[in-house]
Amino acid sequence: MADTEYFVEYAKSGRSKCSAGKACNATIEKGELRLGVHFTTSAPMTKYRHWRCVTSRILENIGDPDDNLGGYETLTPEDKELVRKAFEDGFVAGGTEEEKDGAKAAAKLAADAERIRAKAAKEAEKEAAKAAKAEERAQAKAAKAAEKAQAKAEKAAKAAERKAAREAAAASKPAPATKRTRKQSAEQQGESAGEHEVDSAGRTRAAAAKRRRVGDAEE
Ligand SMILES: [Zn+2]
Numbered sequence: 001m002a003d004t005e006y007f008v009e010y011a012k013s014g015r016s017k018c019s020a021g022k023a024c025n026a027t028i029e030k031g032e033l034r035l036g037v038h039f040t041t042s043a044p045m046t047k048y049r050h051w052r053c054v055t056s057r058i059l060e061n062i063g064d065p066d067d068n069l070g071g072y073e074t075l076t077p078e079d080k081e082l083v084r085k086a087f088e089d090g091f092v093a094g095g096t097e098e099e100k101d102g103a104k105a106a107a108k109l110a111a112d113a114e115r116i117r118a119k120a121a122k123e124a125e126k127e128a129a130k131a132a133k134a135e136e137r138a139q140a141k142a143a144k145a146a147e148k149a150q151a152k153a154e155k156a157a158k159a160a161e162r163k164a165a166r167e168a169a170a171a172s173k174p175a176p177a178t179k180r181t182r183k184q185s186a187e188q189q190g191e192s193a194g195e196h197e198v199d200s201a202g203r204t205r206a207a208a209a210k211r212r213r214v215g216d217a218e219e
Helices: 054-063 075-088 096-172 180-216
Strands: 006-012 033-040 045-049
Touching: 006 075
Parallel strands: none
Antiparallel strands: 006 033, 033 045
16 A cells, blocks of 8 residues: 555545546535545545545455554544444445445346336237137137037028928828838728628619519519
């Protein structure tokens, strides 16, 4: 630490600018607690930054404040506590870095959440599309089944119509002779023929009797 000396102090004027760069770049007001870094390159020079702009990297570089940080004894008890705690924690609580890191962490969390949300939305979209497709398939299947049932019903109705027509035709015309009906009709014819003989014989006998009665009457 021969070439670089760190020290804390209250700004003697309001002319110094915070060396934290983009993170701050603001003027250090007179009386504000600041960290001074005295170092020598081609010529000795000193840079300052708000105590709140001290980063964990700088705390690390300083190492042990008892050995490497000047000015500590000049601070108020509150600021001594602030500085001591920063070395204990490894960062300045509520400082610019923590704010930045907090913002970064919040941004990262938000980005993560957005990624997760987008992924979930995509998944949901995919699921919905899948469900819609399945629904479509089921509907098509149901429509096809209904069509099939309709065709079947139509076919059955036509068959019933044809059957009814056939039966109606059969009722109006004599049934075509089959072996069985031929035999039956032959029997029926035989029976009726016998009856006829009996009848005609009866009638013949009746006629003869009539003739006899007429003859008797003529005699
Ligand atoms: Zn600053």
